[in-house]
Amino acid sequence: MANNTNTKYSTKEKILKYAIKEFLEYGFYGARMQRIADKAKINKAMLFYYYKNKKQIYKEALMSIFKTVVENLINISDEDVPIEDKIKEIIDIYADFASKNPDYLRLVQYEFSRGGKDFTKYNILKDVSKSQLFPLNPDTGKIFKYFNKKMKSGEIRNINLAHLIISIAGQVMASFFARPLFEAIGVYKPSDFDKFIKERKEFIVKLVLDGIRGGN
Amino acid sequence: MANNTNTKYSTKEKILKYAIKEFLEYGFYGARMQRIADKAKINKAMLFYYYKNKKQIYKEALMSIFKTVVENLINISDEDVPIEDKIKEIIDIYADFASKNPDYLRLVQYEFSRGGKDFTKYNILKDVSKSQLFPLNPDTGKIFKYFNKKMKSGEIRNINLAHLIISIAGQVMASFFARPLFEAIGVYKPSDFDKFIKERKEFIVKLVLDGIRGGN
């Protein structure tokens, strides 16, 4: 092996790492193989030595990204904390991940804007949803279990939990997905983005909490 | 003029119409000038006769699309209806537009996924937000006026209205933006999408209504 085992990343790993950056920046069609090679400081031919073609690199990049996204979003605890804290926990998980990985999120959004063609083609989503840990899994998802208990005990009214999760996630994610809109029209000063997110979290907690406590 | 005035659209209009379709399908980099010409059944050179280059066609397509989006989203009435009806009205406007123009929405999403580079570059968003009719305009927006009145009368608690609008729109739009995810993981059967949206509307109305009525 001429593979340099001293360096942190193998050539194959480097390719994926910088391919992700390139795809994030330009999408599939706009991504350039030469630019990926340049970013990774390797010969372009290596891309085709380790991967069949551009599509395959994209596929592996997508899978890697989506795996990271899901791994982050399933970290919901089993603890039986008060409802307000549980809602905060869910919001925090989504918001924190979005804050820390804006580029990952953007590629997911890019894929969604294309109708999720490749997500479905590569079975990326299906594999993920089978996971016992997936929060939207109505049988095993921790969020479902928690709120089902709270509905039975009467602490919250009867609600459709899939809708609740979508509503919470939707409110949080909107802040990140439509960020260019908000900043362009001056909803907040770009430098105040973190402050805006903090405000938004508090707003969502209160809205949802009152919303699910309200009379049946 | 050799321009065929019998047909419904002029050549220039045809170009924009089919360019939009192409950009919606493939994004900027994936769009092909030849394919636009083929779709419009004109000679490729006509694209460069009426427009400077690809970028310019994209720019005009973006502006046209965004204009349509905004024109639809500002159609909020002035009527002083009950709060529940007003929330329903807002939700309906967003949901109806998204249902009727899934492709337009996808291009907006595509642009957002790119960080809204071109939206800001072409000043598309800024021009729009200046509009007196823009619902997010805190001084003149009809939604602001309506809810401010309701806050003063005590019918709802004091809330940040920008956040309220983002929350409502976010919950509605999530249903469309993340549609590939929901269908892949089986939140509903793809054929039941309309039913899902109907359910979602009802869910959001109730959540928001209880959420803004709740104690201060």
Next chain:
DNA sequence: TTATGAATTAACCAATTGGTTAGTTAATAA
């Protein structure tokens, strides 16, 4: 009828693109 400019076309082009290939270097095992 004819002159004029706008609209349209087919053929073309330079540059870029994803992908290949023949040959070289480096590591390992016998």
Next chain:
DNA sequence: TTATTAACTAACCAATTGGTTAATTCATAA
């Protein structure tokens, strides 16, 4: 030492791309 294979490189290539151009058709006005 040497044979073998994996890792790597530079040069190359066919196909595609956005964009151009010179020539032609068409409509209109004088």
